[in-house]
Amino acid sequence: MKHFSLLFLSSLLTYQLVTAFPSHASLAGLSARELEEIIPSLERRVIKPPPGPLTNTSAILVNDHLHPWKPAGKDDIRGPCPGLNTLASHGWLPRNGIASPSQIITAVQEGFNMGNDLALIVTYVAHLLDGNLVTDLLSIGGKTPKTGPNPPAPAIVGGLDTHGVFEGDTSMTRSDAFFGDNHSFNETLFDQFVDFSNKFGGGFYNLTVAQELRFQRIQQSIATNPQFSFTFPRYFTAFAESVFPLTFFTDGRHESPLQLDMTVARGFFQDSRMPADFFRSNVSWTLEKIGPGVGAVFSAHPIPPGGNVNNTVNTYTPDPNAANFSNLCKLYTDFVNVTVRGLYSDAKGVLLEALNKNLDFLFDAIKGQGSCVQVPPFV
Ligand code: HEM
Numbered sequence: 001m002k003h004f005s006l007l008f009l010s011s012l013l014t015y016q017l018v019t020a021f022p023s024h025a026s027l028a029g030l031s032a033r034e035l036e037e038i039i040p041s042l043e044r045r046v047i048k049p050p051p052g053p054l055t056n057t058s059a060i061l062v063n064d065h066l067h068p069w070k071p072a073g074k075d076d077i078r079g080p081c082p083g084l085n086t087l088a089s090h091g092w093l094p095r096n097g098i099a100s101p102s103q104i105i106t107a108v109q110e111g112f113n114m115g116n117d118l119a120l121i122v123t124y125v126a127h128l129l130d131g132n133l134v135t136d137l138l139s140i141g142g143k144t145p146k147t148g149p150n151p152p153a154p155a156i157v158g159g160l161d162t163h164g165v166f167e168g169d170t171s172m173t174r175s176d177a178f179f180g181d182n183h184s185f186n187e188t189l190f191d192q193f194v195d196f197s198n199k200f201g202g203g204f205y206n207l208t209v210a211q212e213l214r215f216q217r218i219q220q221s222i223a224t225n226p227q228f229s230f231t232f233p234r235y236f237t238a239f240a241e242s243v244f245p246l247t248f249f250t251d252g253r254h255e256s257p258l259q260l261d262m263t264v265a266r267g268f269f270q271d272s273r274m275p276a277d278f279f280r281s282n283v284s285w286t287l288e289k290i291g292p293g294v295g296a297v298f299s300a301h302p303i304p305p306g307g308n309v310n311n312t313v314n315t316y317t318p319d320p321n322a323a324n325f326s327n328l329c330k331l332y333t334d335f336v337n338v339t340v341r342g343l344y345s346d347a348k349g350v351l352l353e354a355l356n357k358n359l360d361f362l363f364d365a366i367k368g369q370g371s372c373v374q375v376p377p378f379v
Contacts, residue, residue: 024137026158028343045136053116059252059282063274079141080183085272115286120365129165133354168234204259210242211300229307231322243293252282329372336375
C-alpha cells in the first residue's frame with residue numbers, strides 16, 4: 001500500500017511538472033529523467049537560420065505609429081535589459097516578452113541598429129543559457145504567467161532574470177542578485193547614474209561617465225556583495241553595456257560625440273520607453289564599430305576577471321583560468337566546452353539536434369572575428 005502511494009505521488013508530481021512546464025522555460029540543467037518527461041509535452045519549432053544584416057542602416061523613426069509605447073500588461077514579462085524591455089513595450093518584440101532568437105535579432109537590428117554579428121552573439125549566448133531550445137523561445141525576464149489555477153507554475157523558469165548565467169552583478173541601474181531583486185529599475189542606483197553624469201559629463205552620460213561609473217559599480221560590488229562574481233559572460237557584458245546607452249539610446253540624427261540626456265535615460269531604464277519622435281542610431285553597431293568604446297571603458301580602470309572569495313566582501317581575487325579581453329577564442333571555447341556542455345550533459349534527440357544548430361549559429365557570428373576554431377558538435 002505504501003509502495004502504491006509513493007508511486008501515485010511520484011506520477012502526480014511528474015504530471016504537474018509536465019502540465020505546468022511553460023514553453024519558454026529553459027531546459028538547461030535538467031536531469032535525463034526530467035527531460036524525458038518534459039520534452040514530449042513541448043511543441044517543437046523548426047529552427048530557421050538567423051536574419052542577416054539590414055540593407056538600410058540609416059537613422060529612421062522607430063517610435064512610429066506602428067510601434068506605440070504601451071505599459072506592460074499584468075502577465076507581460078520584462079527583465080534586466082532596458083533595451084529588450086523597450087523593444088517589447090513598443091511592439092518591436094512580442095509585448096508579452098517571449099520571443100524567438102530570430103525575432104530578437106530582427107528587433108534589435110531594426111529598432112536600435114545593433115550590428116548583425118553583435119546581435120547574433122549576444123542573442124545566441126543568452127538563448128543557449130536561458131532559453132528553451134526545443135520550442136525556440138526565450139523570455140526577456142523570468143516571471144511565468146500562471147498556466148492555470150492549479151497547479152502553480154514551477155519556481156525555476158529560466159529567462160534572462162536567471163542569475164549567474166547571462167545576468168550578473170554590478171549593473172548600472174539594477175542591484176546584484178545577492179541583495180534580492182536583480183532585474184527591477186533601482187532608484188538609488190539611477191540617482192548615482194545621474195550624479196556621475198553631473199560630475200563627469202556636465203549633466204549628460206558620455207564615455208567619461210561610462211568609464212567612471214563602471215569602475216564605481218565594480219568597487220561597490222567588491223565592497224558590499226560577498227558573492228560578487230565577475231567572469232564570463234558578465235565580465236564582458238558589463239563593459240559592453242556601459243557603452244550601450246550611448247550607442248543605442250541617443251537619437252540617430254545627432255552628431256558625435258554621443259551623450260545621453262537624463263530624462264531620456266530614465267525613460268529607457270525605468271519606463272522601457274523611447275522619447276517621442278525617436279530615431280534609431282545612424283550607425284550599424286557591429287563588433288568592429290563598438291569595440292573601441294568598450295575598450296576605452298575597460299582601459300580606463302582595467303581589472304582581471306575574478307570575484308570575491310570565501311563569501312566575504314573585499315576579497316576580490318583574479319581567476320587566472322577565466323577568459324579575458326586578450327583571448328576571445330578561449331571565451332568561445334570555454335563557453336561551449338564548459339558552460340554549455342555542463343548545462344546540457346543529458347541532451348539527446350530533438351534537444352541535442354537543436355543544441356547543435358544553435359551552437360552553429362553562434363559560431364557563424366564568431367568566425368568572422370579571427371582564427372577561432374569551431375568546437376565539434378555534441379554527440
Ligand atoms: C541582443 C539581445 C540582447 C540580450 C540577450 C540582452 C540581455 C541583457 C541582459 C541579460 C542584461 C542584464 C545584465 C545584468 O545586469 O546582469 C542586459 C543589460 C543591458 N542591456 Fe541588454 N540585451 C540585448 C540587447 C540590448 C540592446 C539592443 C540594448 C540597447 C538598446 C541593450 C541595453 C542594455 C543595457 C544598457 C544594459 C545594462 C543595464 C544596467 O546596467 O543597468 N541590450 N541586457
